[in-house]
Amino acid sequence: MKRSPTVADVARLAGVSTATVSRCLNAPGTVRPGARAKVDSAIAELGYVPDGAARALASRRAGTIGAVVPTLENSIFAKGIHSLQNRLAAAANTLLLASSNYSLDQEEHEIRTLVSRGVDGLVLIGTSHRAPVYELLRRKSIPYVNTWTFDPRGPHPCVGFDNRQVAGRIARYLLDLGHRRIAMISGVTLDNDRASERVAGVERTMSDQGLLLQADWLIERPYSIVDGRTAFHHLMSSGPRPSAVICGNDVLALGAVFEAEAMGVDVPGDVSITGFDDLELASHISPSLTTARVPVEHMGIAAADYLISRISGRTFPERTELEVQLVVRETTGRAPDE
Amino acid sequence: MKRSPTVADVARLAGVSTATVSRCLNAPGTVRPGARAKVDSAIAELGYVPDGAARALASRRAGTIGAVVPTLENSIFAKGIHSLQNRLAAAANTLLLASSNYSLDQEEHEIRTLVSRGVDGLVLIGTSHRAPVYELLRRKSIPYVNTWTFDPRGPHPCVGFDNRQVAGRIARYLLDLGHRRIAMISGVTLDNDRASERVAGVERTMSDQGLLLQADWLIERPYSIVDGRTAFHHLMSSGPRPSAVICGNDVLALGAVFEAEAMGVDVPGDVSITGFDDLELASHISPSLTTARVPVEHMGIAAADYLISRISGRTFPERTELEVQLVVRETTGRAPDE
């Protein structure tokens, strides 16, 4: 196993000092073209690749940004990550990705790992993070940004939208269609601010109309198709049926729509169903899904821009609110007459 | 911005040398319990977090594994990555993830970035990688493994299955159902060995029966639902219709099934449709999708085990073949009588 070439090897071959080689790599403009050419060809000849660890150690900048998402298996996160990564790559930053499986414990662990790997910044999802995490980031002065959330009064930088308000809009839309018997299949709200805010938004909007989201019509389930199916099945087979079911995200809603089909329940004739996210699939299933379009691409871009700005000492708004659009498709309709 | 504590700070506070602190971190067993306790409490008191860059530089091990996938938006890759990550984490390795958008150029770029970030090993997808990439990995002695492929005679370590053979089995299954007019919606085969092997498998199996996969019944499209739809639409609306459509993966197949529904084409009465991957969704759509179940979890585990073994100097089979199961569901049936 031969030793990889180092700056010293390149310098020797090019007949310059290691400092000049380093400058060619990091600030080519400050090196005379002739010298630069010699260095470049030496690099090519040796197949030199800079050592990131040494570079990070000496410069105190790793050129990596970390992100911790709840899961990669929901493609809505994958999409956001994709956009984040593209924007970061444009600024010569690499993305370090980890997932927490919706567990704060695991999230803390992943964040500690990322921090010790030396990330220059961190993208998180939601606002519910362990206090020690925030403390660690503060102590190490590592910029971070919470996404999928917008909290104008919170202490943390964020890029996203107001989950409560958007969920409220969905509820209001159904109320306007005449629905009164509204149920909700929520994601697990424990340690999940997005999920609990969405429930709160629905409850608030309903109570403004003097309506109550009954306890047995509020079902909490992990975000999976199967769980959406079983929850929907339960709602439709025990006691009086709701005329509308609000789902915490599109995955649950997909499950609900599939189960309706399997049960022979007509959507939206018998029951309206709504999602949250707007997956690509939402527009293709039949009936196509009414949902809220989360601006994941924008969110990725804005999060990247925030961190890049902070890292390079530039200023950037601490809080960015993104617009969420209600996409009305075929799973919703007027409430059936009583 | 206060300086982060270093081993020296911990050593001072604990009244030991930096070497002992280092040992507590890396080989606790070799330190006397008393000393270890003092070091541990010093670490806690200072909130010390090891510097990964320095560690990597000094030990020549970064504790990170890189992976480059074509896309994160197809959840089948996300699932595999998830399994890979879990296995790696169990061995105290972090995953560095990048995506190539099905472009070898971009893949090469991402791999170079990962290598310069100092990954200890690399997980790739398929066998089609640029020669300079293989050359770089060889020169730097970085272990790597190709996944989603099994090539017993190739020069590269691999974990996966024989795409050609599995596609052949799908074709044979349709032939056995009496289908003769078989079309295929393939992924883009350029630079994609999985896609082209699958086409080859179908062609081979058909030609063994004296049948030909006609050029106008072989459509290449990017892996997306919309492309699956348009391709299927085209197949069903120009000239004689096929009685079966083999899709290069589940995403394309989903598109085909959705479009069939939209066009009023009965599946499998008028036409049978098959996928490849077995996404969670495949079993939930209606009719549910006949497909080949790619063992992504096993693949992630085996890939992790291979790299971990290689990195720690242990031996591990260079080639692992995984079983792929044909999952027969509702989108396939006997060929209609002519």
Next chain:
DNA sequence: CTGTTAGCGCCTTCAA
């Protein structure tokens, strides 16, 4: 079991 002492490969003042 523990301390001393060199580096790991690169960047970054500081002078020239």
Next chain:
DNA sequence: TTGAAGGCGCTAACAG
């Protein structure tokens, strides 16, 4: 514009 030289924080011999 360039070179010399001292670390960055940690690990890994090597003594003790």
